[in-house]
Amino acid sequence: xxxxxxxxxxxxxxxxxxxxxxxxxxxxxxxxxxxxxxxxxxxxxxxxxxxxxxxxxxxxxxxxxxxxxxxxxxxxxxxxxxxxxxxxxxxxxxxxxxxxxxxxxxxxxxxxxxxxxxxxxxxxxxxxxxxxxxxxxxxxxxxxxxxxxxxxxxxxxxxxxxxxxxxxxxxxxxxxxxxxxxxxxxxxxxxxxxxxxxxxxxxxxxxxxxxxxxxxxxxxxxxxxxxxxxxxxxxxxxxxxxxxxxxxxxxxxxxxxxxxxxxxxxxxxxxxxxxxxxxxxxxxxxxxxxxxxxxxxxxxxxxxxxxxxxxxxxxxxxxxxxxx
Numbered sequence: 001x002x003x004x005x006x007x008x009x010x011x012x013x014x015x016x017x018x019x020x021x022x023x024x025x026x027x028x029x030x031x032x033x034x035x036x037x038x039x040x041x042x043x044x045x046x047x048x049x050x051x052x053x054x055x056x057x058x059x060x061x062x063x064x065x066x067x068x069x070x071x072x073x074x075x076x077x078x079x080x081x082x083x084x085x086x087x088x089x090x091x092x093x094x095x096x097x098x099x100x101x102x103x104x105x106x107x108x109x110x111x112x113x114x115x116x117x118x119x120x121x122x123x124x125x126x127x128x129x130x131x132x133x134x135x136x137x138x139x140x141x142x143x144x145x146x147x148x149x150x151x152x153x154x155x156x157x158x159x160x161x162x163x164x165x166x167x168x169x170x171x172x173x174x175x176x177x178x179x180x181x182x183x184x185x186x187x188x189x190x191x192x193x194x195x196x197x198x199x200x201x202x203x204x205x206x207x208x209x210x211x212x213x214x215x216x217x218x219x220x221x222x223x224x225x226x227x228x229x230x231x232x233x234x235x236x237x238x239x240x241x242x243x244x245x246x247x248x249x250x251x252x253x254x255x256x257x258x259x260x261x262x263x264x265x266x267x268x269x270x271x272x273x274x275x276x277x278x279x280x281x282x283x284x285x286x287x288x289x290x291x292x293x294x295x296x297x298x299x300x301x302x303x304x305x306x307x308x309x310x311x312x313x314x315x316x317x318x319x320x321x322x323x324x
Contacts, residue, residue, distance in 0.1 A: 005047075006288045007037040007189040008303035009054050011064050012202075013235040013280035013296040025063045026300035027313050033057035034302035034309060035323065037187055047189040047197035048086055048109075055082075055105040055199045058185035062144050066185045067103055069144050070203020072151045075210050078142050080203050081217040082108040087196030087225035094119040094217035098126060100136040105201045107134050108217070119217060150206045184216055186223065186233025188284045196284065198223050198231035198247075205238070214238020220248035229255045230263075230286055236279015236296065244271045250283050250291075260284060260291030268295050 011030045037054030041047065059067025070078045082104035083094035093112025096119065101107050110132045111120050120128055129136065184202035191197075200223040202216040215222035215238040222238070224247035225231035232247040241247075246267055253263035260283040271277050272295060280294030282301060292301050294315070302311035309323045 002192045003190060003194040004288050004306065005041050005189070005191050006284055006290060006303060006305045007034055007041055007047075007050050007054060007187065008282045008284060008290055008292070009033045009037065009058065009187040009301065010185065010233060010235060010280060010282045010292075011058060011300035012066075012184045013278065013294050014298040014300075015296055023298070023300075023313050027302075027311060029058065029061045029063050030300045030302040031309060031311050032061075033185075033187070034304050034311070037189060038304040038323065041189060041191060045192050047191040047195050048084070050189040050191070051187040051197045051199040052084060052105055052109055054187040054189075055084075055185060055201050056103050059103050059105060059201055062146075064185050065183055065203045066201040067203075068142050069147065070142060071147050071206040072143070073204070073208050073210050073212070076148075076151060077210070078139060078203060079208075079210070079212075080104045080201070081213055082199070082201040083217045083219070083223045084108045084112060084199040085197065085219070085223055085225040085231075086112070087198070087227040087231055090226060092118045092219055094219070095125040096121040096213045096217045097211060098122070098129075100126070100139050100142070101129060101134065102137050102142070105199050108199070108201075110134065118219065121213070147203075147206075154207050183238075184222070184235035186235065186282065188225070188231040188233055188282055190231070190284055190286070190288055194227065194286070196225050196227050196231045196286065198225035198233050200233045200235075202235075215241035215246070218242060220245045222247060224248045224251050226251055227286060230260060230284055232281055232283045234279060234281050235294075235299065237275075237277040240271055240275040240277020241279055243275055243277075246271060246279070246281065250281060254283070254285050260289040261293065262291075264291035264293040268293055
C-alpha cells in the first residue's frame with residue numbers, strides 16, 4: 001500500500017524578544033520552502049529530492065541562518081555546515097566550514113552520492129565542489145547587513161550570545177546579546193514509497209570561533225533518518241545537541257513506541273535536564289506522524305500533509321490552509 005507523503009521544514013530556533021528579521025518573513029519563508037519541497041515530492045516521488053529543494057529554498061532566503069544570511073564568526077567570516085541523509089540505506093553526505101558555496105546542502109548531497117565518505121570539511125570540501133562542478137560565489141554575496149549588526153551587537157562574544165540565546169532558563173528573557181539569535185534550517189520528508197530523508201543546513205551561531213563545527217553536519221546529532229523509525233532535523237545550541245545526540249535519541253524514542261510529538265518533547269526535556277540547552281526539532285515517523293517542538297521563544301515551521309499546509313511560529317500555534 002502506498003504511503004501518504006509528508007514534508008516538514010523549520011527555519012531555526014529563535015531566542016526571546018527579537019528585532020532582526022520579522023516573524024512574518026520567517027513564517028512566509030518556511031511556507032514557501034515546504035510548498036517547494038511538496039511540489040518536488042509530487043514530481044519525483046523522492047523524499048531525498050524534496051528535502052534538498054526545501055532546504056535550498058531556505059538557504060536562498062536571507063531571512064535564515066543558512067547559505068545567504070549565514071551569521072559571522074569571530075573573524076567576521078561565514079563558515080557553513082550541512083548534511084543530508086537517506087533513510088532507506090543510511091547513506092549520508094555532509095560538509096563543514098565551507099565559506100563560499102551558495103547552497104551547502106547541494107554539496108552535501110554530492111558528498112553522499114559521489115564519494116566513499118560521509119563528511120568533508122574546509123579546503124577539502126571546496127576542492128571537491130570544484131571537482132563535481134558546484135561553483136563558488138564571492139563571500140560578500142552571502143553576507144547580510146543583519147549578520148554584521150549581530151556580530152557588532154555582541155562585541156564578538158560567543159559566550160554571551162550563546163548563553164543567553166540557547167540556555168533554556170534564559171531564552172524568554174529580553175537580553176540584548178541574544179536578541180534575535182537564530183540557528184539552522186532543516187527538512188524531513190517521507191515519500192509514497194515509504195522512503196524517508198532529512199537535511200539540515202546552518203551558518204552556526206554568531207561570534208563562534210573560527211573552525212567551530214556544531215551539531216548540524218554530525219550524524220545523529222543535528223540530523224538523522226532511518227526508514228525503520230523516522231527522520232529528524234534539529235536546531236539550537238549545537239554543543240548541547242551533540243552531547244545528547246538529539247536527532248538519533250528522538251528516532252530511538254519513536255522505535256520504543258512514542259509518537260513523533262512525544263519523542264520530540266521527551267528528547268528536548270532530556271537535553272534541558274542534562275545541559276540546560278535549548279533548541280527545537282521537527283520529526284516524522286515511519287507512519288507519517290509529525291512532531292514539532294521547541295524550548296526557545298520561537299521557531300518557524302511548516303508541513304504539508306493530506307492536502308493541507310500547516311505552519312506556526314509561537315508555542316501551540318498551528319495555522320492551516322488547503323493546498324493542491
